[in-house]
Amino acid sequence: MEIDRNKELPIPFLRECLDYNPETGILTWKKRPESHFLHSSRADGGFNKKFAGKVAGNVMGRGYIWITLCGQSHFAHRLAWAIHYGKYPDGIIDHDNGDRTDNRILNLVESTNEKNSRNQKMRRTNTSGHMGVCLRKDTGKYRSFIQEGGKRIWIGNYDTFEEAVAARVAAEKKYGYHENHGRN
Template sequence: MEIDKNKELPIEFLRECFLYEAESGVMLWKHRPEHHFKSKAAYVNFNRDNAGKNVGSLNDRKYLLTRLMGKVYIVHRLVWAIHHGVQPNGFVDHINGERSDNRIENLRIVSNEENTRNAKKYNNNTSGFVGVHKRKDNGKYYAFISDGVKKVNLGQYQTLEDALSARKLAEIKYGYHENHGR
């Protein structure tokens, strides 16, 4: 099988490379056929070192990545392709927010907008809650949200609880995932 490195890898090729266990989310390297390699030595060395082992290593953003045919791939996109038999058309979202949890029940295809509506709270968050911060000038709590196009001001509140309530109602209104901001 001739592989074009500039295109998505064919599903049948991926299935020759990987064994995916949907219940656990683990993907293992298979003993790959000799025709995947440029030399007998590469074939022997790869299978000796990798066959039966977990695929991927975590990057700094906690996604599993792997190298195949000279290119780096995000493992959850390969998982989707192998399990469903088609390349993912959109973002592959981890429903529970755990980026290395590649159980098929934890993955879904979403648009960029939907993906941002199931995001973790940023590391630089100071209030502990997404979309709410305390104003230094007046001590009130300011709530906001994105409607998908622009930032929407939800108002200023005397208490954190009132600001959080306004934010939660807006999350429902704008279709945010229940795990957003975890």
Template sequence: MISPDQLRRYLAYDPETGVLFWRARTPDMMPSGCHVQTAAWNSRFADTPAGTGLKGYVRISICGQGYAAHRAAWALHYGEWPDGHIDHIDGDPANNRIANLRTATNSENQRNTKISRANSTGFTGVYFQKSKNKYRAEISAGGKRLYLGIFARLEDAVAARAEAERRHGYSKLHGLDADDRELLAGLLEELGHEVEHDRGVAS
């Protein structure tokens, strides 16, 4: 892994947009060291967005080494590689604005993931069990998968999952897609402003 200072030779980062850009290269940064190849590379890639998408995340390759764009963004902004996981606060893995990134443990990172497409119930951690014609609820906590019970009614399974999420400190945005996350975040922000206003009036 290259150092953040070395990384800055290859990439520029805009913390407001979250986009990383390729910097113009010098011959010593090219495998061949060829001036002609360097000029051709700069003509095609310099000052253009870096990376390719992979399962929603942006990946960047430098000198044959792959880097996650959100980790590179963190290193470029703070001058050091993160020790642990980097969590996308809004759950969008392509949103690498610095305000949307935070360090997190693996458990905390998992708590802020959106619902799997394979889930037919529409609720994270709640699955229809065909063999019993009932709904199973479960949750991940402390690196373990915890069984919450099996229920005849979907709403009971959802309620059990919701209570477990509160108990284990899951994000309010957990399980929502990008549009719903944005809507809920806006509503929560508006509610926060209203609460602060009411407090000001009351005082």
């Protein structure tokens, strides 16, 4: 099978190379047929001796599991989706519980960038302790805001942190943010 290294890999090829357990989310290497070694200096199946039956991939810098196939790195969650459903997702994949290493099929949700941004964890740079709430140094009041349709909406200014948080939580419900949004 001829593989274009710059595109998504054919699903039959993925299924030849990897086993996916949808209940655990784990991808494991399968024993590869000799045809997979034609472009390798080791036609003896050295890969099979070293990797067959072992967990595929490594957790990389951003917390996702990456798997290298045909000289390219691929997100494990996209490969899991493709193997399970027989097609690649149309959009991006969101990890519903926020754990980027949890590739169980019930945790993977087809999404858009906007929907995915509504299920973010709190950023390290957050200084108030709640997303969308900040202290205005000029007035000493707390300001609440939220993103909607690519624009920042200012909810209001409040005397207390608790009032600002309550306003932000109400806005999250109004605009359909995920219940996990803002988790630590």
